[in-house]
Amino acid sequence: MAPSRTVREVLLDLVAIPSVNPSLGDTDTSGETEVAAYVEAHLRGMGVEVQLQPAECGRQNVIAHIDRGPNALRGVILLTAHMDTYPSSSDNALQRYPRIHNGRVYGRGAADCKASLATIMEAIIRASRCRDRREAYVVATVDEEYGLSGAKALAHLGVRPQLAITSEPTSLVPIVAQKGIVRSSILVSGNAMHAAYPHGQNVLNSAARILLATESFNTSLQQLPAHLSLSPATIVPTRLIGNGGMNVSPATATLWFDGRFLPGTSAEQFLASFRNFIDAETAGSVRYEFATSPFVSPPNECPLSNAAVQKFFECVRNVTRRCRPEAFSYGSEAGVLAQFSDASLVFGPGDPRCCHADDEYVDLPDVDCATTIYERLLTVA
Numbered sequence: 001m002a003p004s005r006t007v008r009e010v011l012l013d014l015v016a017i018p019s020v021n022p023s024l025g026d027t028d029t030s031g032e033t034e035v036a037a038y039v040e041a042h043l044r045g046m047g048v049e050v051q052l053q054p055a056e057c058g059r060q061n062v063i064a065h066i067d068r069g070p071n072a073l074r075g076v077i078l079l080t081a082h083m084d085t086y087p088s089s090s091d092n093a094l095q096r097y098p099r100i101h102n103g104r105v106y107g108r109g110a111a112d113c114k115a116s117l118a119t120i121m122e123a124i125i126r127a128s129r130c131r132d133r134r135e136a137y138v139v140a141t142v143d144e145e146y147g148l149s150g151a152k153a154l155a156h157l158g159v160r161p162q163l164a165i166t167s168e169p170t171s172l173v174p175i176v177a178q179k180g181i182v183r184s185s186i187l188v189s190g191n192a193m194h195a196a197y198p199h200g201q202n203v204l205n206s207a208a209r210i211l212l213a214t215e216s217f218n219t220s221l222q223q224l225p226a227h228l229s230l231s232p233a234t235i236v237p238t239r240l241i242g243n244g245g246m247n248v249s250p251a252t253a254t255l256w257f258d259g260r261f262l263p264g265t266s267a268e269q270f271l272a273s274f275r276n277f278i279d280a281e282t283a284g285s286v287r288y289e290f291a292t293s294p295f296v297s298p299p300n301e302c303p304l305s306n307a308a309v310q311k312f313f314e315c316v317r318n319v320t321r322r323c324r325p326e327a328f329s330y331g332s333e334a335g336v337l338a339q340f341s342d343a344s345l346v347f348g349p350g351d352p353r354c355c356h357a358d359d360e361y362v363d364l365p366d367v368d369c370a371t372t373i374y375e376r377l378l379t380v381a
């Protein structure tokens with residue numbers, strides 16, 4: 001590897017290594033591991049201290065660290081970007097090989113999240129050579145697209161950052177609030193019955209009652225006081241699986257759902273209110289139980305008065321000529337990072353609307369802007 005690769009070349013190198021999350025793709029973990037090896041070698045080659053950290057998924061985060069320069073501000077900055085990608089819907093060669101066209105890099109992971117990864121790596125390399133550098137950690141995380149186990153492992157670093165930024169495609173707009181996500185399932189049970197003798201509790205009718213209750217629950221959520229910038233919380237049923245046959249109703253059915261809840265509420269509180277609502281609506285006429293270990297991505301609400309957040313906004317404004325923070329309802333590592341940081345937000349190059357899309361791309365000028373913004377954040381006097 002040439003030691004002087006530009007941020008654009010690093011981006012192309014990263015896109016050229018397929019790294020679909022093994023829980024979503026073909027269970028092969030080697031792509032993510034190969035990206036980690038690239039990140040580690042590139043940073044070490046540029047003289048930045050690097051360590052590896054195992055996450056619960058069995059793969060390893062790559063953690064780069066720089067100490068504080070003699071004149072720098074106090075307070076630690078944490079930047080993350082994930083190494084895994086979402087699978088592509090087609091086995092299209094254009095997805096697998098990066099290409100530049102009209103000032104854009106196309107390819108799976110170009111925007112989500114390899115442009116971000118290339119920019120935060122370049123920022124810490126540049127900052128490491130500067131006397132005004134702040135203490136900073138730059139982390140290439142594993143497993144963002146499925147279990148967030150890379151971000152969750154960072155709680156064990158024993159560091160409380162003043163500001164944590166997870167770099168993701170946001171069109172260079174700081175995302176300062178996002179909903180939490182809880183994904184789980186409900187096991188509905190009843191009597192398997194032959195269609196010739198339809199007696200007892202039909203599981204699919206029970207599931208229908210729960211679905212109707214869910215619809216009413218969503219209506220009730222819309223009546224609650226609105227969050228400043230986020231739409232109301234929701235529960236979206238996503239799958240209903242039963243094992244019935246041509247003329248036999250199932251003994252059980254599993255109803256999956258994806259809930260999005262507002263900052264200020266925990267996943268446990270949100271699920272409890274959903275369960276209570278179903279109980280009230282079905283009046284005990286339905287046998288069901290919730291799965292015990294839901295997937296949770298915590299919500300985030302960034303304290304805007306935090307000094308490092310204000311400095312960051314200044315860096316964004318100075319480079320892009322505007323800074324209008326927004327909110328979104330996607331998942332990201334920000335809610336996990338918020339649990340052990342003073343403030344957390346999402347920001348990065350690329351359009352969020354092309355995440356996971358088959359014609360995924362990132363604009364190269366955005367990549368250069370993001371690199372400058374992160375470099376300034378890490379070296380601001």
Ligand SMILES: [Zn+2]
Pocket residue numbers: 082112113144168169
């Ligand atoms: Zn992402």
